Every structure is written in C-alpha cells, then in structure tokens.
Amino acid sequence: MARPKSALAPFEPVPGLTAVHEARGKTLGAFAVRLKSGGVSVFSPVAGLTDAVKESLLALGDVAVLFAPNHYHNMAIREYAAAFPAARLVAPAATIPRLEKVTGLSFADADALGSDLPRGVTLLQPDGLKTGEAWLRVRDRKTTAWIVVDAFCGPQSGGRGPGLLKTFPKYGLGDRDSYVAWVQRQIRRDKPTSLLPCHGRSVHAPALPESLLDLVSNRL
Numbered sequence: 001m002a003r004p005k006s007a008l009a010p011f012e013p014v015p016g017l018t019a020v021h022e023a024r025g026k027t028l029g030a031f032a033v034r035l036k037s038g039g040v041s042v043f044s045p046v047a048g049l050t051d052a053v054k055e056s057l058l059a060l061g062d063v064a065v066l067f068a069p070n071h072y073h074n075m076a077i078r079e080y081a082a083a084f085p086a087a088r089l090v091a092p093a094a095t096i097p098r099l100e101k102v103t104g105l106s107f108a109d110a111d112a113l114g115s116d117l118p119r120g121v122t123l124l125q126p127d128g129l130k131t132g133e134a135w136l137r138v139r140d141r142k143t144t145a146w147i148v149v150d151a152f153c154g155p156q157s158g159g160r161g162p163g164l165l166k167t168f169p170k171y172g173l174g175d176r177d178s179y180v181a182w183v184q185r186q187i188r189r190d191k192p193t194s195l196l197p198c199h200g201r202s203v204h205a206p207a208l209p210e211s212l213l214d215l216v217s218n219r220l
Contacts, residue, residue, distance in 0.1 A: 008048040010056035014196065015204075016143040019118045021060060022196065023053060029198055030076075031147050032060055033136065035116045039064025042087075043136060043147060044198045047076040049083055063087050067110060069149045070133040071095050072171075073198065077103055092125055094132035110134055124186065126151065128179030131172050137190060145194035151183070152212065154200020161211040162195050162203050164219055176220060183216050 011021040011032050021032040023046065031043040040061045045068075057063055063084040068074045068091040077099075081089060090110040091099050099107055110123060117123065120139040125132075129151070136147040146152075150172050156163040165172075173179055187209050195203040195212070205211070 007050060008046055008053050010052045011060065012056070014145070014194075014202070016194070017138050017140045017145055019121055019140065020138055020145070020147070020196070021056075022202075023056070024201075027199065029196070031136075031196065032057060033121060033138075034060060034118055035064060035113075036118055037064065037116050038062070041065035041067055041090075041113065042080060043067045044069050044073045044149060045076040045080040046198075047079060049076070049079050054083060065090055065113065065116075067091070067113075067134075068095065068099055068107065069110075069135070069198075070129075070131040071098050072131060073149055074099055074103055077105060081105060092132040092134045126179055126186075127182040128175035128177070129172055130174030133172065137192075143194055144190050144192045145196055146190070146192045147196045147198075149198050152195060152215070153197050154195075154203060156200070160203070161205070162197070162208070162215060163200070164215055165199060169220055173220065180216050180220060184213060187212050187216075 008023045008025045011023040014020045019034050023030050025046050028046045030046040033041045066080050066087045066089050089107045091107045093109045096107045122137045124135040133149045138145040150168050153163045153165050191209050
C-alpha cells in the first residue's frame with residue numbers, strides 16, 4: 001500500500017556518506033546531519049513526522065537543530081519545533097525576517113552552525129538567489145555531494161540526470177548572471193558526483209558536474 005502523501009519514510013543512511021541520513025516522502029526529502037556536538041541537524045524538515053520517523057531521528061542523536069534552508073521550505077518547521085522543543089532553529093540570515101513573520105518562531109543565523117558541522121560538511125550560500133537558499137557540501141572519502149533545495153531537482157520525465165524546478169527561474173533567481181557565475185565556479189571547484197535534492201530522488205553519477213553545468217548554462 002502506498003504511503004499517504006504527507007507521510008515520510010524513516011531516515012536512512014545515504015550510501016557513501018557517513019554523516020548524512022535522508023527521509024523521503026512522495027515528492028520531498030529531508031536530511032539529517034550528525035553534528036560534532038553529538039546532536040543532529042534536520043535540513044529542510046518535511047511534514048509527516050510519524051513515530052517511526054521520530055524514532056529514526058532519535059536513533060542518530062538528540063535533534064539539536066532545525067534548518068530552514070530558504071524562504072519557502074518552512075511548512076514543517078512548527079511541527080518539528082513542537083516535537084523537539086529543545087532544538088535551535090536556524091536559517092540563512094537573509095531569510096530570517098520573512099521566516100519569523102510567516103512561522104511566528106525565532107531563528108538564528110545558520111552561519112553559527114559552522115563550528116559544529118562535522119568534518120567534510122560545509123555550508124554553501126549561492127550568490128544571486130532572492131530566496132536566500134543555502135546548500136550543504138559533503139565530502140566523504142571519494143564522494144563529494146551537494147544537498148540542495150530548489151535550485152536543482154531529481155530526474156524528470158523518466159530521465160536519469162538532474163533537473164530544474166519549473167518555478168525556480170521565476171521565484172528563485174534574483175540576479176541570474178551572478179548566480180550562474182557562482183554556481184559554475186562551484187561546480188568546477190567541487191566536482192560533485194552526488195546530488196541530494198529536496199525535490200525528487202538523488203543522482204549519483206561521475207558525469208554529474210557536466211550535467212549541472214549544462215543546466216545552468218543552457219536552461220536558465
């Protein structure tokens with residue numbers, strides 16, 4: 001029997017990444033990252049927090065941080081904040097005024113997470129996005145992964161490679177040239193071989209950098 005649309009599968013390890021677990025719903029995914037302090041940060045919480053999902057999180061450690069990674073990915077923050085009242089709420093600085101107005105909750109700047117992120121995990125904040133979107137870069141042995149929000153999505157129409165959300169150019173881009181220049185540099189620098197998007201399934205491919213470059217160069 002299919003899961004209800006709002007329900008999540010429990011958090012499970014991401015192959016090749018020891019610090020990251022993911023939970024997938026019908027269309028959206030959330031990510032749990034173990035922190036140096038021993039707690040867990042939930043990146044882009046997704047609605048549908050069942051007992052099984054809670055148990056899978058608590059098996060990783062106490063939920064210490066709830067991370068809203070852009071203006072729009074906030075719909076489940078109150079659900080998780082109620083379930084884990086000791087957790088800090090963080091978000092990119094540019095998004096905090098809107099998030100606090102929409103949710104009625106208080107957020108701290110996500111930059112403060114830097115010293116608590118585990119080895120190999122880095123906060124990335126692209127230029128040129130009006131949603132204030134933040135990503136995580138995860139390096140683990142031979143794998144470099146990007147955890148992204150709305151800028152990229154999983155395969156579309158039966159394809160295998162990454163895609164672009166139809167809404168992203170209109171609602172996500174602020175300064176197109178600035179964003180494209182930033183992301184092109186970052187792709188060439190990081191050479192990610194795994195893309196873990198909040199929208200759609202993950203992509204793991206040696207040719208991922210070329211696919212991402214093609215998307216931002218020819219589709220935006």
